[in-house]
Amino acid sequence: ASTLGAQAAQSGRYFGTAVAAGRLGDGTYTGILDREFNSVTPENEMKWDATEPSRGSFNFGPADQIANRAQAGGKRLRGHTLVWHSQLPGWVSSIRDANTLRGVMNNHITTVMNRYKGRIHSWDVVNEAFADGPSGQLRSSVFRDVLGNGFIEQAFRTARSADPAAKLCYNDYNIENWSDAKTQGVYRMVRDFKARGVPIDCVGLQAHFGTGGPPASFQSTLSNFAALGVDVQITELDIAQASPTAYANTVRACMNVARCTGITVWGIRDSDSWRASENPLLFDRGGNKKPAYNAALTTLGGT
Numbered sequence: 360a361s362t363l364g365a366q367a368a369q370s371g372r373y374f375g376t377a378v379a380a381g382r383l384g385d386g387t388y389t390g391i392l393d394r395e396f397n398s399v400t401p402e403n404e405m406k407w408d409a410t411e412p413s414r415g416s417f418n419f420g421p422a423d424q425i426a427n428r429a430q431a432g433g434k435r436l437r438g439h440t441l442v443w444h445s446q447l448p449g450w451v452s453s454i455r456d457a458n459t460l461r462g463v464m465n466n467h468i469t470t471v472m473n474r475y476k477g478r479i480h481s482w483d484v485v486n487e488a489f490a491d492g493p494s495g496q497l498r499s500s501v502f503r504d505v506l507g508n509g510f511i512e513q514a515f516r517t518a519r520s521a522d523p524a525a526k527l528c529y530n531d532y533n534i535e536n537w538s539d540a541k542t543q544g545v546y547r548m549v550r551d552f553k554a555r556g557v558p559i560d561c562v563g564l565q566a567h568f569g570t571g572g573p574p575a576s577f578q579s580t581l582s583n584f585a586a587l588g589v590d591v592q593i594t595e596l597d598i599a600q601a602s603p604t605a606y607a608n609t610v611r612a613c614m615n616v617a618r619c620t621g622i623t624v625w626g627i628r629d630s631d632s633w634r635a636s637e638n639p640l641l642f643d644r645g646g647n648k649k650p651a652y653n654a655a656l657t658t659l660g661g662t
């Protein structure tokens with residue numbers, strides 16, 4: 360096939376992009392979106408500050424715009440994200456009582472998941488809960504500090520009840536290199552969840568890479584997670600300067616792992632990227648395909 364989504368679909372995978380509701384009026388943007396991708400992740404619109412800016416008062420306008428657009432285009436939808444220390448409204452981060460915070464977290468998960476029930480193939484239930492550096496432990500956040508380490512398990516159990524059909528993912532960055540302490544920490548958590556029957560279906564590796572692209576161990580990391588009995592997904596791919604080789608290496612690693620079910624790039628054109636100055640994406644500012652695009656398509660098996 361001649362597009363990323365159609366070619367990925369030939370092996371049962373998806374090839375998606377992050378989408379910003381504010382860009383849906385841009386015809387160049389939507390033209391590429393409609394043509395190339397078969398999965399969509401809202402870049403910011405399903406985050407807590409967007410969906411529940413004050414307690415119990417939910418706003419789904421921008422998220423609905425993206426969800427409806429995805430559905431109209433026959434694309435899958437990834438949910439991003441339910442429990443994250445960042446883009447979290449102040450009213451949540453200032454809660455100090457465990458029972459209150461547990462109720463607030465469970466209500467948020469349940470309400471947002473119910474809104475999109477049956478329409479989301481995978482949810483990033485918990486995002487970026489592990490610390491950077493050598494500890495391999497959870498980072499400090501209102502969730503960990505008030506609820507304890509068990510908040511992640513609680514969030515996944517609540518999510519499974521809310522939408523039993525959605526795949527439930529743990530999503531993080533800098534877990535692509537197998538020997539890193541952070542990777543090992545996430546691996547131990549997933550192994551423990553599977554051993555104890557805590558519902559988890561997938562690990563999202565964000566894959567925000569530097570110029571060299573993925574570490575040499577990337578494919579091993581994917582297959583090691585998969586061997587625990589979860590799917591793996593590349594959820595936020597971008598690569599500084601977008602070298603074709605670096606993109607090819609990333610796509611190849613996924614293609615070589617049966618349980619790597621899809622790849623999402625974190626934006627369409629370089630100008631749409633959160634790291635725009637590094638030109639990390641597959642399309643240039645004018646919406647033209649870059650050499651990295653051809654590398655990705657060819658590695659998927661397309662022409």
Ligand code: G3I
Binds near residue numbers: 445595
């Ligand atoms: O919407 C407001 C606007 O009203 C305001 O005028 C403007 C002024 O700064 O800010 C706008 O919000 C910005 C928002 O993007 C929407 O554009 C925020 O400041 C800005 O911080 C936010 O950045 C997002 C970032 O997450 C926040 O953490 C990026 O777009 C988004 O790409 C990025 O995505 C994250 C993933 O969710 C998780 N993994 C890392 C990844 C990259 O940081």
